[in-house]
Amino acid sequence: MTIAVSGKGGTGKTTVAALIIRELMRDGPVLAVDADPNSNLGEQLGMDVEETVGDIREEVIEREIPPGMTKDRYMELRLQETLVEGESVDLLTMGRPEGPGCYCYPNYLLRAFLDKLVGNYKHVVVDNEAGMEHLSRRTTRDLDWLLVVSDPSVASLKAALRIRELSEKLKLGIRKKGLVLNRTDGGLSPLQEEWVERTGL
């Protein structure tokens, strides 16, 4: 199962992702992907992250590759090293996005690595950065579930609706979408309840 977690800042995306990962670990190996440049999924999972995919991407562009090694082999080895391996969960931390250089080639290599890597796991859970850029950049696609986390505030619920609308507009191959209400402390007000019903969130 492939699940991505999305939503407004501070609503509990990383917490929800970590809890889901902990449940899915009972069922088979999980690949946890921290796609937030301000990474902290590792902390929530109790896994130490030393370097990120972003660091490797920079390395491939800026540094000399060891003699006798091709760039793609080097990148594959380094990405493999970046993967933090746990009991039933491995963690890949994406880190900062690309800088101003030309990243087509490392991104192409990264895509190939990820496509191959995903096949080793029963479940993949992606914790995203707040907002919608991961949708507009189409890095969130081909999912079983897109879970949008919201607290009971109107701003957060509206952000959840915008995420749903954009994800539908962009035709991202998302099979199911769900709203996760966090920090409800007694649930929604009748007005909010009615709004959620009406919008179909």
Ligand SMILES: Nc1ncnc2c1ncn2[C@@H]1O[C@H](COP(=O)(O)OP(=O)(O)OP(=O)(O)O)[C@@H](O)[C@H]1O
């Ligand atoms: N239901 C909850 N009850 C109490 N505290 C919570 C709850 N959910 C999350 N938190 C706390 O709120 C803070 C923000 O949660 P979290 O980091 O999961 O949010 P986030 O949406 O991932 O934030 P960001 O947008 O910065 O990535 C954390 O300190 C977390 O422990």
Ligand SMILES: [Mg+2]
């Ligand atoms: Mg987070």
